[in-house]
């Protein structure tokens with residue numbers, strides 16, 4: 001995607017994110033192609049679509065083959081409903097007791113982790129006067145030790161949930177702790193425990209139609225684990241679950257959806273001995289120039305990238321020097337570049353020729369000692385997000401929220 005005309009059209013803050021809806025749509029289609037035909041595709045748009053904007057991404061996902069959407073919190077699901085999205089929304093939770101009304105009112109498919117919650121939910125459904133039972137999925141803790149019922153309690157939990165006419169037990173799920181590492185023994189054990197729960201349920205005469213275990217790492221690597229549904233976030237955003245796990249499709253066909261852009265706001269003259277930014281953690285050894293970039297940790301550019309990260313100025317690598325500030329970061333201006341402000345900066349590239357010289361999310365996460373999920377979800381609301389389809393900006397998210405353009 002050539003961004004030049006978009007950059008020229010943009011009249012807002014010089015630091016902004018571009019969300020490539022065509023890339024996202026293609027990613028969804030390639031994932032759908034990869035997922036076994038009999039399995040549903042639940043696209044995970046929790047945490048505001050991993051920081052990139054749940055509403056436009058959810059709509060694009062639905063148009064390109066998603067069967068369900070997954071969120072973590074009730075508010076996230078409600079936001080999608082208010083935007084007119086009627087597709088099933090899996091509320092992975094755990095939701096708080098006071099959130100039942102909203103979850104029921106917004107017709108979410110609620111993940112059940114304990115029986116007291118099921119009691120309360122059934123009561124809320126009764127009081128709500130719904131004509132149809134509320135769909136629920138039972139989560140089993142097969143090894144992650146985060147939440148879900150323990151495997152030995154699953155049959156009793158399923159029986160209890162099924163005893164409420166207000167609830168319909170549609171799904172049975174678990175979540176991998178370590179499907180993205182080369183040693184898959186823990187994931188294999190989790191699948192074994194899950195399959196045993198399914199067998200126990202069958203022996204008790206209980207058939208739960210939608211069984212699902214896979215996140216992106218499981219989905220991409222193991223079609224035999226797709227069962228009746230997969231839940232994919234990261235891969236759908238065009239990011240590998242880990243460097244050793246290639247995404248489906250031809251190499252490079254699935255693409256990172258987000259890039260972040262900025263510009264040089266000031267060229268800083270530097271003499272040998274000059275220290276830069278708070279605490280003076282970087283000192284010039286010779287005469288040179290710094291470049292002030294109007295983006296800092298309050299935008300999601302992690303402070304841990306101080307003296308570690310790099311960006312591209314006009315396609316040339318430029319290292320972060322000194323500490324990342326709340327609102328600005330300073331780069332070492334490459335000696336080959338002219339001394340100009342307003343030069344184009346790519347903060348986070350997508351690993352293609354469109355963003356030469358810039359790190360992609362995977363590389364920047366590695367430099368920051370974190371994972372791409374964290375970098376994406378910390379992109380701050382004050383960074384305007386431009387949604388691009390067919391070379392046009394079709395949506396904008398800023399401090400006032402999302403709107404179609």
Ligand SMILES: Cc1ncc(COP(=O)(O)O)c(C=O)c1O
Nearest residue numbers: 044092175215216231232233234
């Ligand atoms: C329960 C559950 N399922 C699926 C996912 C999606 O994981 P990924 O982004 O690795 O595809 C998550 C994300 O953390 C999750 O918590």
